[in-house]
Amino acid sequence: MIVVVRMLAFGDGELRPVNVPDAEVDGLDTMSVLEKVWHYGQNDIQPVEDRYSVSVGDVVLYRGELFIARPCGWALMTPAELERYEKLDHTGRLRHARQDTPEHKRYINHYRCSECGTSWDDEWDCTCNDRCPKCNVEIEPHSSDEIEAPA
Ligand SMILES: [Zn+2]
Secondary structure (H helix, E strand, O other), X not given: OEEEEEEOOOOOOEEEEEEOOHHHHOOOOHHHHHHHHHHHOOOOOOOOOOOOOOOOOOEEXXXXXXXXXXXXXXXXXXXXXXXXXXXXXXXXXXXXXXXXXXXXXXXEEEEEOOOOOOEEEEEEOOOOXXXXXXXXXXXXXXXXXXXXXXX
């Protein structure tokens, strides 16, 4: 299945086709399909010449609905929102894409890979899943510490 991503985070609306293997999206809900789109939209997974990897701030049209990539996953977007969003510059778009994240909050997330046992910490502005640095499995944080971001 080809899903087309509009590169609005770093690009200027160029299109990047992302080829997600049909067998992998069989029976998945929309958000899970979009996670696959994110995964296969990375240049180290599926390189596309002259295109950035899919990034926070990019927009996808999937089954007639618009979604914007946010720091913690994809969120629905209305056509009117997209129209306003397209008129913003790069900085404005990134700010918009991250708008649901309280700016003063950051987290140290603690992860342990269920496959290989690797433990790691990562600082992020939400309690996001991360990928194991060794085996690339997606892992939920087992705990998170809220910290104050530097002013
Ligand atoms: Zn691992």
